[in-house]
Amino acid sequence: MKKRVLTTRENLPGRGLDRLSGAADVVAWPGTAKPGPADLAALASGVSGVLALGNDPVDGALMDAAGPSLRVISLASMGFDNVDRAAAAERGIVVTHTPRVLAETTADLTFTLILAARRRIGDAEANLAAGSWELFRMHDYLGLDIHGATLGLIGYGQIGHAVARRAHGFGMRVLHHDPYAPDDDLSVSVGLATLLAESDIVSLHVPLTEETRHLISARELAAMKPTATLVSTSRGGVVDEEALLHAVREGRLHSAGLDVFEREPMGTELSPLVAEPHVVTLPHIGSATEATRAAMVDLAVDNILDVLAERPARTPLPGSPAVPGTPAGTAGARA
Numbered sequence: 001m002k003k004r005v006l007t008t009r010e011n012l013p014g015r016g017l018d019r020l021s022g023a024a025d026v027v028a029w030p031g032t033a034k035p036g037p038a039d040l041a042a043l044a045s046g047v048s049g050v051l052a053l054g055n056d057p058v059d060g061a062l063m064d065a066a067g068p069s070l071r072v073i074s075l076a077s078m079g080f081d082n083v084d085r086a087a088a089a090e091r092g093i094v095v096t097h098t099p100r101v102l103a104e105t106t107a108d109l110t111f112t113l114i115l116a117a118r119r120r121i122g123d124a125e126a127n128l129a130a131g132s133w134e135l136f137r138m139h140d141y142l143g144l145d146i147h148g149a150t151l152g153l154i155g156y157g158q159i160g161h162a163v164a165r166r167a168h169g170f171g172m173r174v175l176h177h178d179p180y181a182p183d184d185d186l187s188v189s190v191g192l193a194t195l196l197a198e199s200d201i202v203s204l205h206v207p208l209t210e211e212t213r214h215l216i217s218a219r220e221l222a223a224m225k226p227t228a229t230l231v232s233t234s235r236g237g238v239v240d241e242e243a244l245l246h247a248v249r250e251g252r253l254h255s256a257g258l259d260v261f262e263r264e265p266m267g268t269e270l271s272p273l274v275a276e277p278h279v280v281t282l283p284h285i286g287s288a289t290e291a292t293r294a295a296m297v298d299l300a301v302d303n304i305l306d307v308l309a310e311r312p313a314r315t316p317l318p319g320s321p322a323v324p325g326t327p328a329g330t331a332g333a334r335a
């Protein structure tokens, strides 16, 4: 008999869901708004796997609703703050995510935000479209240069490295702050205070955890240059948005480029950051290319199929076992 797998979307890019449906009975959340924890729990009874996206709530109640059959929670995302990892560990459930496959695409978008925020692309395009370009004036839309600037990366994993490689094409000096990453050919490791003081652009590449929540708040923003730009493609909760809003409104920070927010999705209740002229905002599209989103789904499906076939998961979260029921950190992670 086929095992049951819950997916939090009826449609996903690429052929991954077809492969999953060939091997398992797939039950999908049918809604068009973000599912709440109870919505997913109501569908979970007896499932062996859950395929969720980076924003979907995966908590202990869902795991209990699934029962002892649940062996794997597979995220089609790199970020994993939406999963109660302690609850999964207690129940011996494997939790996987999708590193590597999205690093280059997310680095491309990081650079899009850097360029757009420092060169005031949003204002310029909106004014052109509104019909207000009457005269070429030398002082309109003056931005700040990217070439030759210093880029500070907070978090220097796969995405941070991919951003650093691009920065060298722009002739930038690159610094990073990451306790796990020494100097390399691309970047110099520095303390957080040095990075904040010396960087023209600070870009965030850390997961959201208890340690990184509001890592950038009023104190860190005050330590940045008033000509600096803050960019985030990681998770909204890493930045204290209230403090950021004050800093840009008061001219203590030149600009910001944000793909992620503390509250997602926003619907019609927009964050005040969206209307700020010096803040470029996007609806969490860091990995949104056809090829990358399909690769994420494929990897997420492979992780489920491997665990259900009693093979180790390909890309378990750091600290998660690769095989159900084994103590955390003892099984062979290939991430």
Ligand code: DGY
Residues within 6 Å of the ligand: 053, 054, 055, 076, 077, 078, 079, 080, 102, 234, 286, 287
């Ligand atoms: C990720 O992979 O974490 C992206 O932010 C999409 O959720």
